[in-house]
Amino acid sequence: MGNITLAGIDLELWDGGDGSPLLFLHGAGGFRPTDEFVDLLGHHRQVVAPSHPGFGASSLPDWMDRPDDIAHLYLALLDRLGHARLDVIGCSLGGWIAAELATMAPERIRRLVMVGPVGMKLGGRETLDIPDIFAMPASAVEKLLYHDPDRHRPDLTKLSDEQLAVMLRNRETTALLAWEPFMHNPKLRHRLHRVRCPALFLRGESDGLVSAAYLEGYAALLPNARIATLADAGHVPQQEQPAAFVDAVMSFLNA
Amino acid sequence: MRAWHFSETAYHLLPPAETYESIRVSLPNRNYDPRIGADLYHRYLDEWLLAEDEGMEIMLNEHHQTATCVDPAAPLMLAALARQSSKARLLILGNPIANRRQPVRVAEEMAMIDVLSRGRLEAGFVRGVPYEISPANSNPVRMNEREWEALDLIVKAWTNHDGPVSFEGRFFHNRQINIWPRPWQQPHPPIWISTTSPGGAARVGDRGYVQATFLTGYDGTKRIFDSYRAAWRDAGRGAHVPNDRLAYAALVYTGATQAEAYAGAEKLLWYVTSNKVPPHFAAPPGYLPIEAGVRMLRGAEHPLSAFAKSASVEGAIAAGIMMAGTPDQVEAQVRKVYDHVGGFGHLLIMGQAGFLEHDETVAGIRMFAREVYPRLKEW
Numbered sequence: 199m200g201n202i203t204l205a206g207i208d209l210e211l212w213d214g215g216d217g218s219p220l221l222f223l224h225g226a227g228g229f230r231p232t233d234e235f236v237d238l239l240g241h242h243r244q245v246v247a248p249s250h251p252g253f254g255a256s257s258l259p260d261w262m263d264r265p266d267d268i269a270h271l272y273l274a275l276l277d278r279l280g281h282a283r284l285d286v287i288g289c290s291l292g293g294w295i296a297a298e299l300a301t302m303a304p305e306r307i308r309r310l311v312m313v314g315p316v317g318m319k320l321g322g323r324e325t326l327d328i329p330d331i332f333a334m335p336a337s338a339v340e341k342l343l344y345h346d347p348d349r350h351r352p353d354l355t356k357l358s359d360e361q362l363a364v365m366l367r368n369r370e371t372t373a374l375l376a377w378e379p380f381m382h383n384p385k386l387r388h389r390l391h392r393v394r395c396p397a398l399f400l401r402g403e404s405d406g407l408v409s410a411a412y413l414e415g416y417a418a419l420l421p422n423a424r425i426a427t428l429a430d431a432g433h434v435p436q437q438e439q440p441a442a443f444v445d446a447v448m449s450f451l452n453a
Numbered sequence: 454m455r456a457w458h459f460s461e462t463a464y465h466l467l468p469p470a471e472t473y474e475s476i477r478v479s480l481p482n483r484n485y486d487p488r489i490g491a492d493l494y495h496r497y498l499d500e501w502l503l504a505e506d507e508g509m510e511i512m513l514n515e516h517h518q519t520a521t522c523v524d525p526a527a528p529l530m531l532a533a534l535a536r537q538s539s540k541a542r543l544l545i546l547g548n549p550i551a552n553r554r555q556p557v558r559v560a561e562e563m564a565m566i567d568v569l570s571r572g573r574l575e576a577g578f579v580r581g582v583p584y585e586i587s588p589a590n591s592n593p594v595r596m597n598e599r600e601w602e603a604l605d606l607i608v609k610a611w612t613n614h615d616g617p618v619s620f621e622g623r624f625f626h627n628r629q630i631n632i633w634p635r636p637w638q639q640p641h642p643p644i645w646i647s648t649t650s651p652g653g654a655a656r657v658g659d660r661g662y663v664q665a666t667f668l669t670g671y672d673g674t675k676r677i678f679d680s681y682r683a684a685w686r687d688a689g690r691g692a693h694v695p696n697d698r699l700a701y702a703a704l705v706y707t708g709a710t711q712a713e714a715y716a717g718a719e720k721l722l723w724y725v726t727s728n729k730v731p732p733h734f735a736a737p738p739g740y741l742p743i744e745a746g747v748r749m750l751r752g753a754e755h756p757l758s759a760f761a762k763s764a765s766v767e768g769a770i771a772a773g774i775m776m777a778g779t780p781d782q783v784e785a786q787v788r789k790v791y792d793h794v795g796g797f798g799h800l801l802i803m804g805q806a807g808f809l810e811h812d813e814t815v816a817g818i819r820m821f822a823r824e825v826y827p828r829l830k831e832w
Contacts, residue, residue, distance in 0.1 A: 260598075260623070333479075333587060335733055359747050366738070366746040373738040374594035 210249040215240025222247040223292030226372040235440035252371030269298035301389035319382040342406030397423035402431030457512040458504030461522035477519040505541040507822035512544040517588035535570035547577030551596040552589035556603035560610035572637035577645035594739030611641040651680035658684030665700035671773040700799035707820040718777035723807025780824035
């Protein structure tokens with residue numbers, strides 16, 4: 199992982215793989231270059247993956263508290279790296295950031311992949327669109343996150359203090375960004391109509407956070423979006439089904 | 454030393470603890486009978502007024518969505534006491550200002566109570582315990598920053614007397630601040646802050662506000678008070694730190710005999726043992742510093758949670774979180790904590806909890822006020 203300083207923010211940046219560039223925006227769990235899907239994607243594309251401010255080793259300035267703050271920063275990142283237009287993948291919270299970025303500069307995105315994205319409010323005011331993960335035990339959260347929680351539960355005894363600190367910090371920054379309005383920006387749904395690039399909305403069929411109806415409603419706000427589902431995967435399909443995930447992404451990006 | 458009678462106005466008539474996940478945040482309020490609740494409110498108010506009659510001061514606090522403390526709007530209770538009492542100091546500890554959206558409104562409430570009580574308000578402020586996050590829908594991240602900015606805004610609202618002024622902070626914005634009434638006490642009511650960490654105490658000491666700490670025992674309290682004193686001196690407030698800047702809250706029950714006292718003290722332990730709260734409410738993300746979170750993931754436990762698992766009167770006395778016994782014993786126990794931590798000027802007495810009935814509560818207050826308090830006043 200390298201580092202880049204932008205607007206006074208130290209950003210941890212992964213840059214690997216070969217091919218045309220692709221911006222990967224990670225979810226609430228952070229970015230781990232050792233994940234299998236990163237290697238698989240890198241066979242096809244140059245993967246540019248910043249750790250969002252407050253995640254991984256990236257700093258968090260005190261003025262930042264919403265995903266659109268991060269989207270603004272990534273416009274500066276694309277300027278710095280010289281990417282006038284590229285493909286973007288956003289997962290979960292990263293999907294929210296990608297949506298904000300797309301509404302700010304739709305012309306800079308060639309194709310957009312949204313994986314279990316949050317950021318939208320579609321249902322009524324009496325019902326949460328996304329379950330309140332901060333008001334339930336970890337054992338309940340992992341059931342919403344994973345198709346097979348037993349395979350993906352971290353063994354805390356094997357993690358270093360530094361790794362635990364990153365895990366806690368990622369969670370803290372997620373709370374900061376997504377607390378209120380919970381997991382959404384009410385303005386976003388009125389802005390997405392300008393995002394005319396081809397978009398793929400991808401969801402693990404066991405995703406307990408982002409429902410099928412939510413994904414469909416979200417995708418319907420973009421004029422050129424389609425939907426796909428990955429079997430035997432939950433909210434983090436890139437981890438649970440890395441090969442199927444990369445196949446689905448690449449067939450869309452290469453279409 | 455000043456002694457304060459403190460009650461959390463609990464609603465203790467609950468189903469067995471194993472039938473619910475949490476006594477806070479999520480326990481359905483169908484378990485609360487408003488008719489019983491009304492009786493309890495009046496009873497607790499009577500106990501405060503009786504403590505005043507016995508020469509003690511009055512303290513109350515605020516929590517939300519919990520049976521442990523059914524006082525979600527402490528300024529309302531304090532307003533009733535401001536009208537009904539006549540001489541006691543009135544300490545609210547405190548206003549959870551990291552969770553209040555309008556600090557100027559808090560300044561107004563406190564100014565009203567100060568005027569209504571003719572200058573008897575002691576205005577306490579807290580960040581708010583972690584279980585207050587969900588009831589307030591308040592972001593658990595950057596709470597300290599919000600608390601201190603809110604306090605600055607409140608002091609500004611209290612001390613400005615010449616027409617509207619403005620405030621544009623990181624979290625709070627007001628363009629026309631000009632509160633009516635202004636406080637009775639000048640330049641403003643005494644400010645208290647509670648914290649249970651040395652880092653927090655340093656900030657309070659730097660400002661010279663009154664520092665209160667709750668059930669932190671011998672060594673925890675010493676660390677907090679030492680940190681306060683160091684910061685006080687570093688801020689150039691003088692080498693001597695007056696004891697009236699420091700307050701310690703403990704469970705206290707005084708009886709004619711040790712057996713009688715321990716029977717009352719046993720019931721006070723409910724304050725510690727009833728606090729069944731799952732981790733997702735007790736440790737929301739961002740509430741604890743990252744390093745403390747890592748220690749918890751490695752199995753560290755909050756000292757009070759560890760204590761609650763095998764709570765006993767003897768254990769609580771040994772830990773310095775309880776004083777119970779005959780007047781001589783209670784005096785000696787207070788003295789032992791007092792000497793260990795370098796002295797303090799306020800003893801905040803949790804004198805009622807859970808199943809301690811009215812008569813028992815009154816007996817404990819009276820025995821303390823008549824037999825122990827006169828000796829402590831000399832310290």
